[in-house]
Every structure is written in C-alpha cells, then in structure tokens.
Amino acid sequence: MELPSQIDEIGGIGALAERLLSMWTQDSRLHTLATPPGADAAGASDLLLERFELHEAVSEPFRLTLQVLMLDAHVPLKQLCGQALTLRTQLADGGHVLRSGIVTEARALHADGGFARKALTLQPWIALLAHTLNSRIWQDRSLIDIVDDVLSQHPDLAVWRWDEGVAEHVAQGLFARNGGQRAYCVQHRESDLDFLQRLLAEEGVAWRVEESDDAPAGHGLVFFVHSQAQPQDPTSAGGWGAGMGLVGAGIRFHASPGQDSQASQDSIHALGHERRLGPTAHTVLGWDHKAHAAIAAEVPSRPDWGPEGDQGVAQLTPWLAQYDPTSGYLFGTPDEARFAATLLQQAEEARTLRWMGRGNVRTLRAGTWVAVATDGGLFGGVSGAHGDIPELFVTRVHAIGVNTLPKAARGDHADPKDHSDHIAFADAADDTDAGAHSSELQPLAARTGHACAFEAATRAQPWRPALQDGTGRRLRPRPTAAGPQTAIVVGPQGQLSPSGADDIHTDAMGRVRVRFHWQGGWQSDAPRGAEALDSCWLRVQQRLAGAAMGHQFIPRIGQEVLVGFLGNDIDRPVVIASLYNGQGESGIAPTPAGLTHDGADAGGAPRAAGAAGVSAALAQSSDHTPASQMNLIGEGAGGHSPAWHGAAPGAATEGNPGQANAAALSGVKSQEFGGSGHNQLVLDDTPQQLRARLHTTQAQTWLEMGHLLHQADNHRGSLRGQGLELRTDAWGGLRAARGLLLSTYSLRPAGGSGLGISPEPAGDNAAGIALARQMQQLTQAFHQAASTHQTVGLASGVQASRDLALSLRGSVGTRSLNDAVQDAQARNTASTSPASSASSASSGSATVPHLADPHIALVGQAGVGLTAGQDVHLSSQGTTILASGQDSHWAVGGQARVHTGQAIGVLAGAVQPGGADASGQAAAGKGLTLIAAQGAIDLQAQNGPAQVAAQQTLEIKTAQGVVNIAAAKRVVLAVSGGAGITLEGGQLTVQCPGKITVRAGQKSMVGPGTITWQMPNMPRSTYQFEPEAPFPFSV
Template identity: 40%
Template sequence: MEEQDTVQFMGQLHRLSHRRITLLSSDYKTRQAISASRPVGPEREGLESYDPVGDYAFATLSEAEHYVRLHSEALQVDKSFWHGRANVRSARAGTRFELLHAPWVHTAHLRGQDHFLFTQVHSYGINNLESGAALLDADLTTRLQLDHLDPQVLAEAQRSGFAQQFNAVGHNQPWRPTLADGTGQRLNPVATAHGPQTAIVVGADGQTTAGSGSPLHCDAMGRVRVRFHWQAEDDRGACWVRVGQALAGQGFGAQFLPRIGQEVLVHFINGDIDRPIIFKALYNGRGEGGVAPTPGGAPGQSNLAVYAKANDQRPSAEANLAGGNSPAWHGGGGGETQHRNAAALSGFKTQGFDGQGHNQLVFDDSDQQGRIQMATTQAHSQLNLGHLIHQAGNYRGSFRGQGFELRTDAYGAVRAAKGLLLSTYAIEPHTPAGDASAAQALLQQQRDLAARFDLAAQIHHTVPLASHRGVHQAQLSALIADQAPLQALHTSLSATVTGERLAQASADALKRDSHHPIPHSADPLLTLSARDSIAKIAGQSLQWTAAQTLTLGSGADTHLATGQTLRLHSGQAIAALAGAQQADGIGLALIASAGAVDIQAQQSDIHLSAQDDLKIISIEAAAQMAAGTTLHLAVEGGASLTLEGGNITFACPGSIKVHAGKRQFSGPSRSQFGLPLFPQSVCVACLLKAARNGAPYAQLQ
C-alpha cells in the first residue's frame, strides 16, 4: 500500500500509421480544387491518408493548410503516446503533471521527457463494505462489461479499492481529439443526412405559388430554392440548390428546371446536410378521377364520369383535387368509354409561363398503334409519326391515318442546301436514304423522248430542243458546262459517294461519280418523283420559272386547258411539230371557236407549205389577200398572176381563157386596202431594262 499517489507503470506506445495526410475539396462555382498536404511526425515518406472533405469545405488555401495541420496533429497523437497505471486521485484528462524519478532519465532519446498531459483517464474504485455488498460489486462489474480495462488495473482496484489507467502525451506536443466513433480526426464534423428528403420549390419570398409573377425562380446557374417539410411556412432562409440534369456541359446539355410549387426529391452530397442537390421532381396531390385515401388501404371509390367528358378536341380529368401536381398522362381512365389510354403515353410536356400553352414530345406505345408526336400549341404546329390519332391531353382520340404529318396554322418551310428528294417510290429499310433510282429511270425516259423529237425537228427543219442539244451552244448548261440540260440533270442525280469517310464523301459528290455505293446528288437538286401521278393544284396562281430550259414531256398526251386566255411568248422562236412519229388523223389543229385567229410575222416572212392541198376558205364572208408591193400567184406549170404597184400581169406558156356572162373593161381605177402597222424600231428604255435584268429580248416600238 503506497503512502501517497503514485504512477506505478508508464511506457511509450507506437502505432504504425500514416506518415502524410492530404485534404482535398472542390468548388463547383469557381471550378477549382483546393488541396493541402502535411507530414505526420518527422518521417516524410510512407503511407498517405487521403481525405476528401466534401465540396467547397475551404474558402482559401491557408484555411486548407490550417485544417490539414490540425488533422496531422490528431493523427500524431494516436500514432505515438504514453500509457500507464496509477492511483493519482487528482488525475483528470486535460491536466498536466510532472513525473519524478522516471526510469528513463538516463536514456538519451528520452532524456528530459518528464512533463506530460493526461489525454485519457479511466478510474476504477471498489467500496469496502461487507461481503453482501461485495457480491453486488461483482455483479455490477459483470454487467458493466469492463473488458477494456487492463486486468492488472482491475486486480489492483479489487485489492486496494482504487486504481487507474491513463494515456498521456508530452506537454510540448499539440493534442487534438479524435472522434470516438472512428470516422475521422476532424474536430467538428458536419451533420449527416441519412437519406434523401422531399421539399417544395419556393419563390424569392418563400411563396409556394407563382401568383401573377414568373412561375420560375432561378439564378444564372439554373439553381432554385426549396423549403423542406420540416421548415416553417414563413421560413425565408431557403438556399440556392443545384438541379441535377441528364446532361450538363459548356453551352450544351439538358435543362428542365422545377417551378415554384413543385415537389422535388433532394439528395445530399457525401451525406452532408449542407450540400443538397435536387435529384428528381415528384407528382403529388390527388388527380381528378383518382382514388381518395382510405384507412388501412381499404377499397375506395373513384368518379370515373369525368373521363367520359373528353373528346378529340377537349381534354378532361386534368384538375388536382388536393391542389397538387398531377401527371400529364396516366392510365387512370383506360376504358374504351373513358380516355382509352392504358398508361401507354410517355414523354415530355412543358407549360407556358402564362399557363395557357404548352410544348410536348409524346411516345405512344399502344399495341400495334405506335406513335410519336412533337407538338406546340403555338399555331397548332405538329410533327406526327406512325399511327396518327387525335390527342387531347390524356385522351387518345379517333383515328386520323398512318404515316407522318407535318402541319402548322402558320408559315412553313423545308430547306436542304445539298438537295432534296421527295418520292412516292418505296425502298427497303436497308436501302440508302438518297436512293433516287426511280427518278433516274423516269428522267432517262424523258432524255430518250427528247432525243427522238430533236431528231424529228432536225429532219423537218424546225427548231431543235435546247434541253437535249444545249443552251446557246451544243452540250452546254449552267449545271454542267459540257453537258446539255437533260443529260446534266441525269448525271447529277445519278452521282454516288463513298460510305467510309464523310470528307471523302463530300469530295466524291463534286466529282459526279456513279460507281460508289451511296446515292447522293452532286448538286442542290429538288427531285420530285411519283410512282403514279403528281397533282399540282393552286387556288389562285401556279408559276413555273426556269433560268435556262423548262421541259415538259409525256409518253402519251399533254393537255393544256384554260378558262380564258392561253399565251405563249418567246424571245426567239416558237416551233410546233406534229405527226413526227405517225401521220394518222389531224397533224396540227389551230381552231378558234369564237373570235379571230391572228398570225403575224412582224419582222420577217410567213411561209405556208403543204405536201398536198392548201385551202383558204371563208364560209360566210370574204377571203382577202393583200401585199405592200407585190402579190404573186403561180403554179408549177408556169402560169402566174402578179399584182405589183398599179399593174396586173397575167402570164402563162399556154392559153388564157375568160368565161363570163358579161365582159366590161373601164378606165383606170384605184382601190385602197389597209395594211396592219408593225413596230419598226427598238424601245431604247426597254432594251436597257432587259440588259439589266438579263432578259433575252426587248420591246419594239
């Protein structure tokens, strides 16, 4: 039994631990990472403790260095410390003491280590009552499960009534506490969240309804404010919370921001309750036509009559009876007399800030009725693909057709800088998209037709076809410099490209090569081909304009019918060739059922020639022939009649016979016949205007 308080045993413990500690934190706003590193003890190489402390944990580098020093000192305390047994009744954690007569005073590396700081003290006392109380103490010892006590300390306490075990560090060594649960060495760890929570998106003043203002309250980073359900309704201390998106990048990504009043699911980064992030949005409340809450999950009743009010143009059952947010599409009214929707609709639907219009992308997965709709209520603009039906909200309406529909109540435009193909010829799904083989075949038929009739025009001495021969000169067109228009069009339409590399394909298109596997027009052509017929119908006017050639061709008949006037104007020649292939029936008919037929050659001659008879007949009036100088009638045998000036000359190699009931020859007489007036000079102003506009001809005067 000691006469005074003493330390009975004391020794130094060393543990294998980290020799370097590194802390790292990142800030998403500055897109910077702040890192600080420090050795643990005198050794500088070895195991490293890497501790990610969460987002924006440090404001500056000096703050990070401060915390890494505290962390290092805490690890050093756990790495090297003193352990002992004593019966010092005044020992308390945090107090200093001096150890007298230490046995290591003569050890070189421990000399001078006689002042210490208690960091942990476990005291154990046993009373000295009678045997019955001693049995109680033994039972309490078992119940307390004091297995962590040194057996020698427990034995000393049972022998003398009091004993201790302690940990201590040198008085000049900084001491930092470590957490009892072993989660780390930080002095004040942040509060942790044990899972996600739901919250309501609020406005600038904490309101959960948009009112007359904007339904969206966010900052430049797309963050919104939320209020958790455990916060008071008048709590305006909501912080900005980032919104998780499906994709986020510099100038690209997805953007779906929850609006004021929506319920959202909030996760916490690294479980840190001060680092919330919005993960998803949630529907809530009770939709119109839904089942009311019932005790214990008992069956409830729904008002299904609201579903029957919908039709092709009017939705129904879109309200929320609890003031919440109902889904745009659902399977609540799947019956044929209801919404006819077995939860087959999915997609995206937005809402105008004024609550009136919307945009939507709908995927309809109904059996054998697949459909996609991309639509906006602005001008009722839509792209519908697949099984086309009417849709009003959640209601799947009546059938409208199959295929695709692109519609709008406003203006529409289709543009393709490299070319556009519109065709009613079907192709296999694996066929290249630009396949225009059907259009090429039809165009080749037109080339053959033009070649035949150009040859006919040459044989019959009429105007050749520029679309086959060339514009201005042989084998010339604006599309391809050394090919006529129809041939150039066929060459460009028949071009192909390689399917290996995009850059090579672009180069191949310019070469107009037709030996590659992928069809691709070489020029920006608009190709319109139909397996059956094409109808071009206009309520008012229809204009066809071409800078070079306009070719109309048909394998059978071509009909031009107008309700009033048909006009053909040409800067050079108009040629009409009929009967080039067969001469049965009428070759060329010009008939005016009412009004006059006026044929003029204002600057040159008119030639009327016939292989057989040439007839000029007036049924009910006169047939007149007039000339400005000479009128000459002759036959191949040599007989002729010439009217020239004031003279009439009869000439014949044979006889002249005159048969008349009465013959009378009077003196000189003169009869005036009015000739038509033709323009004689070029209109200079018209000529200059034609030159500026590139017109092929100018007006005469």
C-alpha cells in the same frame, strides 16, 4: 457502473445512520455536495456523499457517478433528475476544487429505515443535447455562427465562450474562400450534440468544461483550437514545494503515495508513455465542378519512432501514407486542402505518443496542462518550457473519490485487500478507456480519499478532437444521409407556387433551390434562429451533359423532386429526378365499393356523387377538348398528376366516359410559363395502333407518324389516318441543302418474317432515275425531229435532261466516311475508292444513292398533283423541260399566254401515227390545230417575214366575212406553171405563159379607181440582260 460498498459490513444502513449523524460532520468530509450559485436544487445538503467515480475527456461530456445517502428514503427519483449539483473536494491547503453538473440519471440502490442509498450521474449541460433530435439547414454561416445558433436555443442551461484564436482559425481554415462561412450546412435527424461534435471535429475545434459562478448549472464550455494555450492545472501551477520551503514547479512525481488526504501535496505515483506507428503523410483530394479540376494537398509528418539510421523504419515511411479523396466541393483552394490535411495529420500525431499516469491529484481536469517534476527536477529527459520538466496536455481523466468513514464508524472493517502501487495500462488501441480500471484505483482512493488515472499528450503537440466514427482523423468518414429524399422546388422568396409566368427559378448553371419536407416554413411553422427555409443551389442531374450538348431539364417551382447526396453526404445534395405526387380525375377505380361503371351499385342505387363527377368529367373530353386533367389530391392543389395518367381505358365514344387510354402513352411534355400551352413528344404503344407525335400548341404544329389520331391531353380521339402528317396553322418551310427526294414509290420489301424494313438504302430512287432517262431519250428524239423539220430544236433541253439523269445517279462509297465525303464532293456516280470499287464489283452493295447536285426529286408512282387556290409559279434560271411519254394537256379557264425572249418552236406530227387515244379517237393526221372558238386569231411577224407553207393544200376561208390580202409594196399570186398576178403600186399585172381565160356574165371597164388600206404598225423594242446577271434575277 456498479459501485462497491462496505456499508453492509458494519451492521447495515440502520446502524450506520446513527453513527453518521453523530460523527460524520460537514467539516470532516473530504467530498461534499452543494448547489451551484443561482441554481434551484433544494436539499443538496441532505445528500451524504459516500463515493464517486469520474470519467472525463476533452471534447466529451464527462460522466460523474455519485453514491449518496439520503436522510429521506421517500424522495422520488424523478425529483432528483435534472437537479444541478456541485461536487466540492477539499484540498490539502484548505481550499476546494469544484465540479458542477446536472443529474441525468438517478438509481435507487438500498434503503433501511429512514435512510436510502442512491446512485446519481452528473453530466455537463451539453450532454443534455444528446436527447434532442433536429433537422435544419444553415446557409452562409460559419462554425461559430452555427454553434451559437444551436446553443442559444437552450438559454436556461447553456453557457459557453470562444477562446482566443478560434475566430481566426475558422476564418482562415477549411472554408477560407468564404471567410470561414459554410455555404451550406445541414443537421438531419441528428441530436444537437452529435451535430456539434461532428462540425467541431471537422474543423479541428476542441472544447473543455470550466466552472463558472454565473452559469445556471455552475459550469460552462470553452471552445479552443490552441491546446498549448489552455490553463495550467492549479496544483501544477502552485508547485509541489510551495508552502514547505522547497523549490519546484509542477506536480511532484512521488512513487510512494501518502496514507491520507492530508498529505502536503497531491502527486503522481506512476507515469509512463507509449508510442505507436502512424501515417507518415496525409493526402486529400477534392473536386471543383465549376473549374473542372481536382484540388489536392499533401502534408507529411515527422515520424518520431525507430532508431536513428534504421533502414527498416526508413523504408516504411514512403508508403505509410493516407490518401483520402472526398466527394463534392469540400474545399475550393489548395490552401484549404492543405489546412484539412494538416488537421488530419495533427490528430494522428497527437495520438502516436500517449502518456499515462496515476496519482491522487484532486484538481486534475481534462483540457488543462501539467508539468511533472521529481526531487531532482528531471523526468525521462523530456524537455518542456521550464527546462527538462515534461509538460503534458491532459486529454482524459478517470478519478475515484471516497469519503473515508471515521475510525469509530469503520470499526474492524478495514479493507483487507493488498494495495499494489503497480499501474495497469489500458489497451493502447482503445482510446475510450480512462487509462486504468476502477479496481486499480479503489485501494488508493480508500486510503487517501481520492485517486486518479489520466492520459495526456505532449503539450507542444497540437491536440485535435477525433470521434469514434473517425471524424477528425478522416474527412467525413461516415454517411450522413441514409438515402435520397423528396423536396419541393421553391421560388426566389421561398414560395412553393409560381407567380404568373415566373414558373422557374434558376441560376446560370441550371441549378434550383428546394425545401425539404422536414424544414421549417410549412404552414405556420417558423424557422428557429438562423435556419434557412430553402436549400442552397442544387445541381440537377441530366441524362446527358457535355460541352454545349446534352439534355436540359429544369424543375419548375412547386414540383416535387428526388434529391440524392454525393457520397451520402447530407451537405452535398443534387437533384436526381422529379416525381408526380397527384392523382388524375379518372384515377378513381371504376367500381369502388361495388358500384358499377354506369353510376349505380349492384342493387340499382345511384352511384356516389364523387364517382359520378368523375364520369361527367371524362365525358366532357373530345378530340379537341381535354378533360379530367385536374388533380384530386389536396382539392387540386396538393400535387401534380401525370400528363397522361392512363386511368380511363374505356372507349372514347359518345355515352362512354372513357378516353381510350390504357396507360400506353409515354414521352415528354413541357408547360408554357404562366399559360396552358405546351410542347410534347408522345409515344403511343397501344397494340396495333403505334404512333409518335412531336407537337407544339403554338400554331398547332406537329409531326405525327403511324396510327394517326386526334389527341387532347389524356384523351385519345378518333382516327385521322395511317402514315405521316406534318402540319401547322402558321408558315412552314422544308429545306435540304444537299438535295431532297420525295417519292411515292415504295422500296423493295424485306424477305423473311422481320419487321418489314427494306434492305434498300434510304436514298434509293431507281424509279425516278428511270423516268429521268425516259425524259432524256424523249428530249433527244424530238430535238433531232425539230432539226429535221427545220424548226427550233431542244438543244438546251437535251443538255439539261442529261445533267439531271446524271445527277440522279450520284452515289457514294460506304467503306468509310472519308470515301463518302470525297464522292459527294466530286459528284461521282460511282465510288472512287479502290476498296469500295472492288467490293462493289464482288457484292454490288458498297455504294448507296446520293444526289450529286442539290436537286428536289419529286417522283409520283401514280402521278403528281400540283394545284393552287390562286397562282402556280414555275421558274428556272436555266431550262424548264415539260416532257410526257404520251399526252400533255393544258386546260386554261382564262387566257393562255406564252412569251419568250427568243424563238418559239412548235413541232407536231413528228412521230408516226399510232392507234386511238383513251377516248377512242385516232390521233393520226391531226397535225397542228390552232382554233379560236371566240375572237380573232392574230399572227404577226413584227421584225421579219412570216411564212405559211403546206406540202399539200393551203386553204384560207371565211365562213361569213371577207378575206383580205394586203401588202405595203407588192402582192404576188403565183403557181408553179408560171402564171401569176402581181399587184404593185397602182398597177395590176397578169401574166402567164399560156392563154388567159376570162369568164364573166357581164364585163364592164370603167375609169381608174384607188383602194386605201390601213397597214399594221409594227413596234420595235429590245430587252437586254445585264452581263453579270444573264437572267432577270440571280440565285
């Protein structure tokens, strides 16, 4: 501010100097400068104060501008800055009022001879905190703890105290759920002053400046929450009639100001007030993400405006309300929300009625209260604690002081301006104005040496601070975070790297802690005071999250993450992504600085060692050996390189250091805790070589589809084939509760130039159904043939094949899910839904194949190969049918055994003879051939007769041995003509209806003889199944 001066009117500073030295003594000055007790500010007595101007407000650093004369014109300005000075103003009773501050600005105005005029700006020590800039975090600290921690770092200047009631206000206030402690509080790129102002205004704590002899700068701060309990102004407390025989209390309202500074009592010369409309209610709303519930509270006000009974004003009340939802977890209970809304409402109500006045009260300070009195003891009918005398809490002061020159020094240079007693009020919308302009106070200050204007609120109304950005009147109205930031995930003790298998540090909600790059604790940096080395628990954004469903990703210790902020509130961080911050070995350009890929530059000089090392690292990779996965930043410890960095697109062949990876790999890859194993989903988009692999290194198990390759991390190796591969080095299982179809028949290809996707349904099994029908027909035909030829039929096989064919033809409707479910449960072969049936009749596409029973349908177009290194087991609880439309061959290297619980039926030649088989040999007439190339053939009927019958010749021959026919009772040889031989007991009977012809070269009849023959021992055994289990095992 440019301060006016009259010194040039009396002959210049040179002429003034002589008069000042002779007439302007210390005792004759109203305002003087001194050094605070204990402060090191030499030369304060050499500063001759001409005038000053003060701007002061509650919860704001005052600004006191001094215009001084210095005896030494050569004192540099830098010597004045930082000095602690005290402005002493003499009172009417001979006492003094003090106002201390620190010189924060010095300006040189004029100089003449040995004198110089300077302009000095004094401010409280807290104003110096505006020149700081810090970023730090506190956890589980209350507002009092945080303020004490910040101010304790300025011990050379900072002196402060907490007024009564502040601790209780904080403990039971906005963070009552934690006893007043803020779980997480961040100062980020804020000055200490702005940070403290924001926190104090948010919790409704104001502050004022008071003089203190023990303070290094002569003053300290008082933090308070009860404005009613702040001290009374000394002039108001002394009473305007004190010392004059008059009775009264408070500051006198006197419309005619005195003519000099020696008036018996300072007074208020003009006083008025204004009212403004304000909100009639405050509603706040927050969100508790743990309880999944909104927290809201509404606090109404008592609007004191408008005539009573005015319906127009009453109609305004319902909708003059403020609804202020907040992001994040600002308050956790309805009581806390109600507390926050009450603070907002109190801040508004304190500003709807504003008092403004002007006078020459030298003791007036912001943060104190005054009582105003008139000769009659009344003013404006406003009641106070002392009857009808209004009590006002002073919130802002604008004062001007002038050291009036002696008459000899003034000469004829009196101020010619007309001094009006009329007060000019500031614009009511501008709370930063002091209440009156300097030009309106200067005439009074010139006559009396001091003039002031002030703003005040009714003392009974609680006063809450409000910042220019709206803090205090709204909940966190401005962003405190400019955008997302990066951070490193830390461990339980704040460590930046994992220890063994402890790769992760999280809580039950999947949250992590991080350390921002601007926090302390990096290398040798140590935290200051109560600062934290990490953050609070941060929620991690997932692509999908729901009740027992969604994505799950928890960043590992040491990973770099991107942290966003809900509502751009620096105290509401959330992890939104993770970042790669490293560079793979092959990430070096293949030809840096003109070097060729083979290790030599254009002139043939050897390539740099580092680049050659990269080629060597790449050359070590193979189908089963990864390489070039190390990180090149920070010697391998400075970050994390991508899993598939794709910076080695060259061919992965012998002699080439490439990895055939042109950054075409994408997907997801995890890492084993404390190990080198991993799980991954790889999507390979290499042109004409599309591939997808779901892989775990545990037992090297994977499902790979498309262009099958060997892959070792970043290395794309040799070809494995085309199609699909499901493999594991451990045990595997494939289970389908409703049926499984395995078929090598392709579906009908799509027409046009599409993607080649068949229009047929996934369960289409037309080929399998046709083959099942053939088997059914074949089984039925041979069952009839067996019945005709009087052998064991295929009754159970006929039913089983019929059931299989029917089950394979199962289908479900596609009109609705309910139709499909009902059809599947009913094992329908056609949809029972009328809509589906009608649509099927018209379009033929309203049903899709669906196995009616949980079968495994194995269909091979060219064949099915079933081989085993040891055993093959075929077992069924019901019927096992092996059917072939042409030939069935059994080739057994060892023994072939067929055991049955009942009959064995073998029928051959049931079909008319056909042509030659594949070997060119005719199959006609073969019948049943039973040959033992080695060993014996043993046919026994151990519990019944055995029949061997032939339509034509029956031959029993032996090439080298003997034919023995023996029976325990009787042997009969007979022909259809009636001739026969009977051997029974010890007799031989030969009988025939015709003659008996005996031809022999020699006939001999000797005595009787006996032949002994060993008859076979026929065992008898019975195996019975349990009634509950008709098969040796149950399923």
